[in-house]
Amino acid sequence: MSEQPFRLFAGGRVDRERPLDFVWAGRRLQGYAGDTLASALLANGIHLVGRSFKYHRPRGILSAGAEEPNALVQLERGARTQPNLRATQVELYAGLHAEPQNCWPSLELDVGAINGLVSRLLPAGFYYKTFMWPRDGWMVYERFIRRAAGLGRAPSEGPDPDVYDKMHVHCDVLVVGAGPAGLAAALAAGASGARVILADEQSEPGGSLLATRETLDGEPAARWVERALADLGAMDEVRVLPRTTVFGYHDHNYLTLAERVTDHLPPGSAPDRPRQRLWKVRAREVVLATGAHERPMVFAQNDRPGIMLAGAARTYVNRYGVRPADRALVVAADDGAYAAAVDLADVGVEVTVVDVRAQAPACAEQARARSIEVLAGHGVVRTFGGSRVRAAEVAPLDGTGAGWAGGARTLRCDLVAMCGGWNPTVHLFSQSGGRLAWNAERACFVPAEARQRVRVAGAANGTFSLAAALTEGRAGGDAAARAAGFSGGADVALPAAEEGAEPAPTRALWSLPTRPPGGAPAKHFVDFQNDVTANDVALAAREGYRSVEHLKRYTTTGMGTDQGKTSNVNALGILAGLLGREVPEVGTTTFRPPYTPVTFGVLAGRDVGALADPVRTTPMHRWHVAQGARFEDVGQWKRPWYYPRPGESMHDAVSRECLAARNAVALLDASTLGKIEVRGPDAGELLDRIYTNGFKKLPVGRCRYGLMCREDGMVLDDGVSARLADDRFLVHTTTGNAARVLAWLEEWRQTEWPELRVWCDSVTEQWATASLSGPFARRLLGELTRDIDLDPEAFPFMAWRAGTVAGIPARVMRVSFTGEQSYEVSVGAGFGLALWTAIALAGERYGLTPFGTETMHVLRAEKGFIIAGQDTDGTVTPHDLGLGAMVARHKDFIGKRSLARADTLRADRKQLVGLRTDDPREVLPEGGQIVARAGGRPPVPMLGHVTSSYWSANLGHSIALALVKGGHARLGESLVVQLPQRSVPVTVVAPTFLDPDGERMRG
Amino acid sequence: MLLIECPWCGPRDEQEFGYGGEAHIVRPADPHALDDAAWGEYLFMRTNRKGAHRERWVHSEGCRRWFNVVRDTVSHEILAVYRVGEAPPAAGRRGE
């Protein structure tokens, strides 16, 4: 066990009484409660945490927060492993196990030679150029790149052992960020009585106040944070959510939050709580107090381990009690660097400051008071070191900042802390649709014009002084509460902050000179995660990429899991400089959710496994299961697919079921068929306007097969409707189309014909239906009913009768989808199983065979009956199906006019035909493409495709339905179905393979 | 996700609703009196307005009723909600 050589003896918010053991890259190390993985590594003197994406350069911890581009780790193992986590945000717990995820070929090995090679292989635009030419280039490079990229592994074991939850909440004011501005906003809004949610992504609220030595009311700022939290805790309507990242700002003030409920605990140690929770918040008003991200500076070899953001160095000292180095070089383009210099010096680090501005600012006095050397007008020429920076060359800059004005001097250092300025964290504001403006003084984008009900306060608004941030936060919280109808928060007491020196402007020096005095140019990194250099940006500019969105895609800058939080503005500044334009003229990139990566687990919540989608079963489901049925998913329904007997293959079972339906009697569960009751004096009129054929004159007691089209004339659905009474129809739909057809009827009824007195209701689940098919169907049914006259004269085909079947009130319809003598018996859903078992029992002596959807499909295909959605695809008219006779001449209906359009009258439209294979045993694959003849040079004209294809045991040969160009005129023609390896000769036939006159079903 | 005020049920999340495209497209009284071009105009052509757009929504997972919405297609702000058969409120005429 090592002893944390870089841990300070005192100070910070870690608990030295609670040491925690953890494993990093196979090494056992120790940190303290309150550490992040990053701070614990630094306390152990470990800066090198991975290798870079393209060049495999050693990389260290750059930041202390969400913006981290380098320190990406693979956390834990097995089913709980998680990639792409930022070590700067992973809270340490006992037994934590983490690996660097990008360390090919190894973390420690120096691969300088490989770097050079890779560097030439992967210039800007590499991916695009490789995709384009040579044609097979990508195939060659892909394997190499995938292995080399090393962006983490998804868990290969499963299922995820953890539980995730979701919350849906409304609030008056959502405050994002619990730094000084956010706390002040929440206090003001909370005091007004508004329902407030304060969400903060860190382990504890306080934000920047946890990382500084500033005082409030003369006390350490953390004291005030504690008091503020106590005040908020006493407010009933305020909810504080720590460890909660607001990652999406959507329309109408809808925000999505990911709360890491137990991620900070050892895996599996809190089984009574979810791992993470997704909050979906609809907020009346939002206050964004999301702070700011510090910008790196772009100089030669600015990527070595030990080079980090100045604010991060300060955070490690003050919040985590880590002394990150012995000798530090602090590089400043902004006053923020001096606070870091002072804090480092005060824990014994030897510090030199290099300021790229010609004059040192007023705050440099604090540094000089600590004997820190301040070199104004200087920059970093380059750095030295392998797995850790060990020296840097500095030299005076010329007036423009584009070249050097003197010789370089080498400074030994094991830390370079840089502050190129601060970017307000405008991600959520931008996601909300807000417009940004350029602040030249601080060289950053700030929120300008909101489009939703949102306010921005503190550093996120470009208000960087503590006193001003507090005031702005309170004003924002109060204004938000007022806008939501509350008042009284304006007078909340704020603590007094120290008055600092007036800040000097930030110098927007986007890149230091690319060439050392008298030397060769070296890499200046802009995007650390994607290894994009200032030269790559220059190359893109030379190749004509002038839009920032194109620049991003071409160089991949900002396209990593960090979404360019530390790189976008620098890239923009460099591009603007090359184009001779101002930054705001070049534009800014669009920020999209999520702000930081979100787990699939938290998005899915409990909707996984059996709960992923509702399962609908019919009242007879238990019987099917007991009979060993295999099931098919039809929408959400579980339908029996076939009922294999022991030893039977699917083919055997389906053939047996098919033969039984044509030669004896067979039974199908048809309960899932969509059923809609259409009622009212104008019910017949509505159906007349919807269906291609007429329904108004259908007599009570009769049924009719109907076809409905969309207004463009294409078939939407089909099914049988029964007239139950003068003012009442029962409409049947395809199983998968039930909801769609009901919505279709409602749309026309409500929006186009509100004058019609008619109402539509789904009754699909109110009825259970057993469908008997086969020559013995009538005799079997006759044994189960005494009050329905089954004589064909009294109860003809396409009629329905009410009565009792097996003692149960029933409605019996003589309709047939199989082409056999067929009766569909419907009873109240609660009687479904009783009806079914009674039929099964009575049917034994007739050889009654249950059959599933597969047999149903075969039987209907033998008859050439279509299935809407299988033999049609939204491009097929009734005429294309050969059902022109169903198109009424003397009435209008939805889609009728379209059937007379030039396009729908074309003779070469794809039309429904049957196909016979020359080899009767060959069953064509559905979707098979049909061409005129085998062979030929591509492109070969496609004539159509196979829509349905089966083995027909009844006919002793295969059958297929197909949509073929000009098919109706091709009967008898020989065509070819082209398969990947061979072609199958077929003959076009009429789509009715069996009993074309329908004698069996009418008899 | 939009927050849509159903005229019958009040404000509800967008996921409860279905979208029905541009509103106030009246089906021709006698489609067969139109030539192909005029029928195609009714069938296929939509204004695709930038700004205040009058459109139909249906509260599919609520009251199942259709109604009209005026939505700014740039900001997604809902400017007005009104029932089928009602004239668009003044907000809906903005930008015409």
Ligand SMILES: [Zn+2]
């Ligand atoms: Zn409603």
